[in-house]
Amino acid sequence: xxxxxxxxxGIITIGVCIVLAYILLTDVxxxxxxxxxxxxxxxxxxxxxxxxxxxxxxxxxxxxxxTAYVLAVICGVALGALIGLKSGLRKNVTPYINAFxxxxxxxxxxYAINLFPTFKAASIFLIWLAAFWVIMGTTIGAVMSIDxxxxxxxxxxxxxxxxxxxxxxxxxxSPAILVGCSIALTLSFMxxxxxxxxxxxxxxxxxxxxxxxxxxxDLVMLGFLFxxxxxxxxxxxxxxxxxxxxxxxxxx
Numbered sequence: 001x002x003x004x005x006x007x008x009x010g011i012i013t014i015g016v017c018i019v020l021a022y023i024l025l026t027d028v029x030x031x032x033x034x035x036x037x038x039x040x041x042x043x044x045x046x047x048x049x050x051x052x053x054x055x056x057x058x059x060x061x062x063x064x065x066x067t068a069y070v071l072a073v074i075c076g077v078a079l080g081a082l083i084g085l086k087s088g089l090r091k092n093v094t095p096y097i098n099a100f101x102x103x104x105x106x107x108x109x110x111y112a113i114n115l116f117p118t119f120k121a122a123s124i125f126l127i128w129l130a131a132f133w134v135i136m137g138t139t140i141g142a143v144m145s146i147d148x149x150x151x152x153x154x155x156x157x158x159x160x161x162x163x164x165x166x167x168x169x170x171x172x173x174s175p176a177i178l179v180g181c182s183i184a185l186t187l188s189f190m191x192x193x194x195x196x197x198x199x200x201x202x203x204x205x206x207x208x209x210x211x212x213x214x215x216x217x218d219l220v221m222l223g224f225l226f227x228x229x230x231x232x233x234x235x236x237x238x239x240x241x242x243x244x245x246x247x248x249x250x251x252x
Contacts, residue, residue: 019040022037023039026039026040027041035215035217036217037217038218042218043218043221043225046219050219054204054207054226056202057203057206057207058226060202061203061204061230063120064124064192064195064203065192068126068188069127069131071124072129072131072184073131073135073181075128075132076131076136076138076180076184077170079139080138080139080142081139081170081173083140084139085143090144097133097136097137105129106126106191106194108129109122109194112125112126113198119200123195123196126194126195127188127191127195130184130187130190131184131185131187134180134183134187135177135181135184137180138180138181138183139177142175142177146173147172150172174245178246181238181242182235182238182239182242185234186231186235192204192205207219207223208224
């Protein structure tokens with residue numbers, strides 16, 4: 001019990017303060033307009049009726065998110081490691097990486113919708129692209145910052161290139177790579193929300209968009225809270241996986 005309080009007491013306290021502040025500003029002082037900021041109690045009453053719809057949307061959203069993110073991790077780490085290790089290749093492609101990664105991904109939404117055969121394919125591409133640039137850029141920087149002594153020791157031991165990649169390069173660069181993956185996961189979630197607002201028929205962001213069109217801001221708030229809960233749960237799971245992978249570092 002003491003360990004739980006020590007680990008999560010601060011988080012719970014801040015959450016309770018946020019809820020109390022919202023109740024104070026809405027139910028007690030009526031500072032915030034009631035139509036846009038409904039009472040927490042009114043939102044909670046909607047849970048039994050709409051929880052099934054929310055979970056159907058969650059299933060649809062997770063399909064897009066997981067598919068795109070896993071592909072982005074594979075492509076980003078593979079290409080980032082290759083470019084980071086090859087100085088000649090890095091010199092030639094870096095200007096193009098900087099140019100293309102500077103284009104905001106949401107601006108490509110009309111092109112994706114028209115070029116891909118289905119909405120799901122277009123959404124997966126947009127989410128993949130948002131995560132890919134971050135992961136690849138972080139991986140390039142992480143590989144470039146590896147201590148030369150690791151690579152020199154691997155060369156002295158005549159370790160094969162593929163084995164060196166998985167046993168020396170990626171483990172040494174993994175702390176920085178995983179930081180990039182964490183940032184990319186948050187960006188993927190944001191891009192998922194954007195993608196679901198264009199032509200989707202299901203999803204967490206679609207739920208929010210659909211009921212906002214009818215000015216049902218109590219259901220919009222319910223969608224916000226459900227989406228935030230899912231995102232926090234995914235990030236907590238990701239952090240646990242990251243800590244397991246980086247068990248050898250000082251902070252773990």
